[in-house]
Amino acid sequence: MNADERRFEVLRAIVADYVSNQEPVGSKALVERHNLGVSSATVRNDMAVLEDEGFIAQPHTSAGRVPTDKGYRLFVDRLSEIKPLSPAERRAIKSFLEGALDLDDVMRRSVRLLAQLTRQVAVIQVPTLSRSTVRHLEVLPISPSRLMLVLITDTGRVDQRIVELGDVITEDNVHQLRATLNAAMAGKRLPDASARVAELPEEVPNELRDVTLRIATVLIETLVDHPEERYVLGGTANLTRNVADFPGSLRQVLEALEEQVIVLKLLAASRDPGTVLVRIGEENEAAEMRSTSVVSIGYGSRDNLLGGLGVVGPTRMDYPGTMAAVRAVANYVGEILTSR
Template identity: 50%
Template sequence: MVSERGLQVLRAIVQDYVDTHEPVGSKAIVERHAFGVSAATIRNDMALLEDEELIAAPHTSSGRVPTDKGYRVFVDHLAELRPLNTAQRSAIASFLDGPGDLDDALSRTVRALTQLTGQVAIVQYPSFARATVSHVELVQLGGGRMLVIVVTDTGRVSQRIAIVRDDFDDADLAVMRAELGALLVGKPVREGLQKIADHLAAPSAPESSRTSATAAIVRVVAEELEEFRQDRLVLAGAANLARRESDFRGSIYPLLEAIEEQVTLLKLMSEMVADEHGLAASIGRENDAFGLGEASIVASDYDATGSRARVGVLGPTRMDYPTNLAAVRAVARYLTRLLEEDESSR
């Protein structure tokens, strides 16, 4: 059992090691922190922390560094998160303010977060499996190309081009819009996909250029709705891993592979257990099952009109946990507010 002063010593070791990247000794703790006790007393506290496997001696150094278990205890005993300063809050606002659809908002979110933290920023798309199709629009581009726009009640907007071979007059376009509207508008994504499957399987009327074009458009819409059901991530700042490669004991290749493939990160982000404030952290060896035992992830929940997802950062275990947790919490809150305002304005 770690004493209260032992936790304070652990906190000092974590803070100093994150700041300096140098093992921390008892003399340095006495000089930098007002404990009011001797270096010998601090050494005894450090010995107890080492017995608990919360700190360790790298090589033959007289100083100590936090272990993954030590970082976990540090995070679990954070009294409060360091508030963001005015410049940091302004940076979030400048990145996220302004019009744009969900794709644009999430892209701006990861750019803001990687700039704030210097880590790899990650944001989950909310699940749209329960979303309802609210609008389908067709815009004729000429040359046998049709822009197909699908909008859901959760704010997701997709735009795809269908090759329809012919151009159509306004009357034909109105009929095609009506057919698509009757098929999809007001239907949940799952139901819309089933309606499309039934439509394509049903015996068709004698083929005309319009019915052929409608079938091509329906197939494009089906591809989009299928994407709506799939979880995915937006990431930024992967180059930060290379800049901090010395913070990793081994190769950063597994992290780069996880970023590229996304499946591992999606699973990890989904399984992290959040506290009562919606904050979650998964540290070092806690990620061994995902092949990411060299890294830590901190994340916060955000709300996208009723569908919850996560925004977070990935980096080495030697990271500034209080600041990074405060950053992901602030960005998540701002993103939630942005999406709520967008929903209320529609």
């Protein structure tokens, strides 16, 4: 083992001890607790080099050392592979998420599960409408001159709208409308379905033109993406467990997590369902989040990215375990939503 590799083993041992004990780590403890195969003096020298290079630092009040953001970054970059969750953990995740009733329930369950698995704050972006495809449009008469439209997308999203017709409609006409609308919209991405619906009033028989125009107006409003993207957040109280991890900044972090723009930016970089992204401390764009680390990933499939999910916690976190949990939950959420 060359000197660089040995120093990395020392750094890895410091990260492991500090994450589990919250105490700055001294050379004596490292030699006692880890099979480093070298003397205390060598470990002390290695720690001095790691400190000079900015990978570890000495808190003022202690003889021990703690990892810096740069030290955590090297540790994360050198994780050759993410330790997968055990089969039992994966089964538990799958059965818990498969019990969800609809899209909102999938989102709530995912966040609750991720917050429990990682003991951090979990956040998931609700799939944006523009990425969804129309599965079916149900047209239901609720009175002779009123219809209910029920739009169902491939992500399990259900939108209901009432259309006032201003005139009485026959059952045959309802059947005809249902068939025409589904032929025009089914299987199309929502923006394309919206464009197609706008053309329909010109194409239907005269007696259906007025009612089709009214339906098209309501549908276009439903299909056009709402600019306020939604997300679900859970486990905020987990941050308050270790206030010492956020010296003077916990309140700032909690306030930042209430800001929609900041939270959506945390997930914005997660564009790949195959890659777990880790941003540590100063790497976070928002100044309020620079005492935290964000572990995130995209969910869905490579062809149909539905959104991002991830966790926010202190820089002193169990990176391998957190990365494994984030990836596993994303896999199952993507699987459930794309197979529905």
